[in-house]
Amino acid sequence: MPHDDHSHSELSPIALRVKALESLLVEKGYVDPKAVDAIIEAYETKIGPRNGARVVAKSWVDDKFAEWLKIDATAAIASLGYSGRQGEHMVALFNTPAQHNMVVCTLCSCYPWPVLGLPPVWYKSPPYRSRAVLEPREVLKEFGVVMPADKEVRVWDSTAEIRYLVIPERPAGTVGLSEKQLADLVTRDSMIGTGLAKSP
């Protein structure tokens, strides 16, 4: 297959089975290998957390856009060109001085793909999925974030097809920065809620 440079004998058992299955799916006409390539390419090059960062930065500088995000996040986000698979029903969660939002999927790996891309391994793994709802403050500490005792930590468990994007608080000392400069301060983790936006 053109996708793998390793010789047959170097492949692990799982890699061999994956290769065998893809050949069969293609031979039986269930998938077109060029479509499989196009899916991978889309997530490797077009769909990732820079999309979400643009949404956040715009919400920081454009009050009307922020209001639209609160009322209809799916439409507001689509106006920037991000929509579709695993982001059909979007809700934006605005962090405030009184409330910090954090997103998890305890039952599988639900994640807002159009704005954040594919989830990292830790997001899909048992430690985060089991602990985020039970002890979010301890989890946040492991990401280097300490929350004041009187601030509400609100955890959103993505149990349905609604996908959540956290809008982190705008960092201090960012007056006058361009939308693009602001977007560079928005990390992936700050949009999951396991981090904060960076300071300039």
Added chain:
Amino acid sequence: MKGAQDLGGMMGFGPINPEKDEPMFHAPWERRVLGFTVAMGPTGAWTGDMGRHKREQLPPSFYWSRGYYEIWFEALTQMLAERGMVSELELETGKKLAPPRAAKRVWKAEDVLPWLKRGFAYDRPTTMKPVFKIGDVIKTHRMATPGHTRLPAYAWGKRGVIEAARGCHVYPDSNGMGQGEDPRWVYTVCFMAEELWGRKGPDTVCLDLWEPYMEAA
């Protein structure tokens, strides 16, 4: 079902250990699994909810020790075998032994971006009125069903407040069992951490729950 996937509130899995500068894929085979698992969706051989139900039936010893792409791959091979689409013997030998089953749709390369951008909406038009409104206090049922459900065990029999009504969505407890979409109202329900875990403090957990999961409290 309360299978290995129902992880909320379990203890003993250790630290999160996020990987610094994590690559998108950790082996070339993972990117192929992503690609063809997504590409199998349009064939219509199963629904997304059926895929989730298959994954949650994997043995806990497997589910808790393997990476997510391996979980995807294992569930995919089982669903293909159960439908006579690709048998285990074909997978072992790498040889096609039986003709293909019909596929509803097969994406070409040029179909991919338009379809990814369009997505697959789960809301459905309805004449049913929502039973609950924002601010209502509800109590969840206990859902020890062997079938598919999206009410995690940690939220069984708990009191929460309706935060939002999200529309009438495909009902996984039916759709995941191959019994049709049976759309029902979905609400975001907020629970105090104290109600869930017996721990005082300001923290809350919100879940998106279908109407049949709850009753007025």
